[in-house]
Amino acid sequence: MADLTTSLAGITSPNPFWLASAPPTNSGYQVQRAFEAGWGGAVWKTMGDPILNVSSRFASTTFNGQRVAGFNNIELITDRSLEANLREIEETKRKFPDRAIIGSIMVEPQQEKWHEIVKKVEAAGVDGLELNFGCPHGMAERGMGSASGQVPELVEKQTSWVKEAAQTPVIVKLTPNITDITFTAQAAVQGGADAVSMINTINSLAGVDLDTWNTIPNVAGKGAHGGYCGPAVKPIALNMVSESARHPEISVPISGMGGVSSWKEAVEFMLMGASNVQVCTAAMHHGFRIVEDMIDGLNNYLDEKQIYSVNQLIGQSVPKFSDWGELDLNYRVVARINNDACINCNKCHIACEDTSHQCIDMHKDDQGNDILQVREEDCVGCNLCSIVCPVDGAIDMVEAPRQTGDEPMTWNERQSLLSLMPAK
Amino acid sequence: MHEHKEFLEEKEQIDRLINNGFFITDVTENLEGAFVQFSNGADTEQLHIQSASARKYFSFLLKKQKEDTISPFT
Structure with missing residues (x-):
């Protein structure tokens, strides 16, 4: 105790x-x-x-x-x-x-x-x-x-x-x-x-x-x-x-x-x-x-x-709480739909299509069942689909692997770099 | 919406210049996006970059350029 x-x-x-x-x-x-x-x-x-x-x-x-x-x-x-x-x-x-x-x-x-x-x-x-x-x-x-x-x-x-x-x-x-x-x-x-x-x-x-x-x-x-x-x-x-x-x-x-x-x-x-x-x-x-x-x-x-x-x-x-300008612009999470848990209510699709970034597609699987799939390259990691999803575990937000050009960089670092350009 | 496709097209344009020995010499950002100027010492080129991901990408290149102490950083 x-x-x-x-x-x-x-x-x-x-x-x-x-x-x-x-x-x-x-x-x-x-x-x-x-x-x-x-x-x-x-x-x-x-x-x-x-x-x-x-x-x-x-x-x-x-x-x-x-x-x-x-x-x-x-x-x-x-x-x-x-x-x-x-x-x-x-x-x-x-x-x-x-x-x-x-x-x-x-x-x-x-x-x-x-x-x-x-x-x-x-x-x-x-x-x-x-x-x-x-x-x-x-x-x-x-x-x-x-x-x-x-x-x-x-x-x-x-x-x-x-x-x-x-x-x-x-x-x-x-x-x-x-x-x-x-x-x-x-x-x-x-x-x-x-x-x-x-x-x-x-x-x-x-x-x-x-x-x-x-x-x-x-x-x-x-x-x-x-x-x-x-x-x-x-x-x-x-x-x-x-x-x-x-x-x-x-x-x-x-x-x-x-x-x-x-x-x-x-x-x-x-x-x-x-x-x-x-x-x-x-x-x-x-x-x-x-x-x-x-x-x-x-x-x-x-x-x-x-x-x-x-x-x-x-x-x-407290040390994990900062200004927006100190956040890494290149960190990415993407949505991943677990179709075994999904109940096909389509709330995620509608939310994404109507009010976010239009990256959840409706497909048919081999048996002709409706499935939803995220185009991860277009997903901005807004979390909306996982927020509106009524089923725990049906949508996971997963960290996307970094690629060349995705190295950590904050807005403040970026603006500092731009300010160093000789024309500025 | 396929913003990733737009990014790939802009990234390709940027990479083409970088691979041909150009480096970034100036960036002007305004309501239309970013106008990025490249130079290889002899010639200059300008790209109008609009996608958010490509604007992040040239920022990365700018950082790398600074780390490699490539002109025009003072």
Whole structure:
């Protein structure tokens, strides 16, 4: 059994699975239930001046029968008093001293307001603070959340104010609603952040009711944009974590989140540089006990790989992630169809013919049966046929042997060569 | 679509020049593709290369040319 203990900027937890600041961490009752189920840590739902919420609040996207493929919410930070939250944090920490409790906080961009809340929340015994610079709805209209998180100068300044008062590690939670998250991550580092976490939710409108023409969700017939999360956002989150992890100026640990639904996504995020992961939607969909499968799955994976500590995963795939210009232009994979497994649905042929490179031909074999064959010389290795194929093992993408002229060369190398031509 | 056929035709033109002692002296790329100039010291030839694979191919030749320190690299 591998060691799952992780440390994020000195905040240790018995496993890398933390509940993200969100509805599941709204109260001591919930967080204690989560810890009983096995969660390694919890980021308490964001505390600040208590807000007022609306009803209704959540919506999800169902895609081809898959419920909660994505999740949207317009709920704001806690509507409970700071005093109540802090009392429950203290009680929870007393009952579960080995678990990490992080206080998520958000106030207006004023130095004294940050100082005040930092001192009060730390006095309750939290292991660290997470600054919510990511919430995209409601609070952002009041200059907080993502409205602060989209301006590097505000991220840096507010982080530095928090660091003036904080005694515990400070995690800065970043918004994905920005062109390049590494700018705000760098600002957090410059402000003194001990870690960054990403991603908060993505601006979204879940849908429109085709009968009433109301937005989904709607509040008395009116809607507003919300924050999108869940499995659908994982690739976006993973990219942002990866870009931050490989950035030389972002020298602090990363807590990764956005679509982590099982141990597999946790491994992916950690391989791409996250020191731990935070989870929300999966717990909202399946309950706190989903963490049991996450822990078991991660343990089994590490055992199979003969890895003794989960920390050995952190960042292992970061060197494999680069700019497009550093990819080998001459590396080729081609599709190969296994006609024994093929069910002749022709999806690959149609996909290739209509929307890709027209290299899958329909033939008859010696017995007159329909078969599909790839003209490998015309195949560009786009993968589309294998993506749309409904049968595992019917289409393999195989590496094509290099021929003369196929020696490795990147776009950057090529452009560098061209720039050396005397006429240039 | 048989882009490979187009590549083979362009590769053949490039190889014919290279085999006759020409080397690449200039490349101009624009919306129409690449215009590659070859010279053997006495004569110059220009090929209009359009296929992606052939544009990769002459890049390989250019690299080889540089490694072999064949003019015109400085």
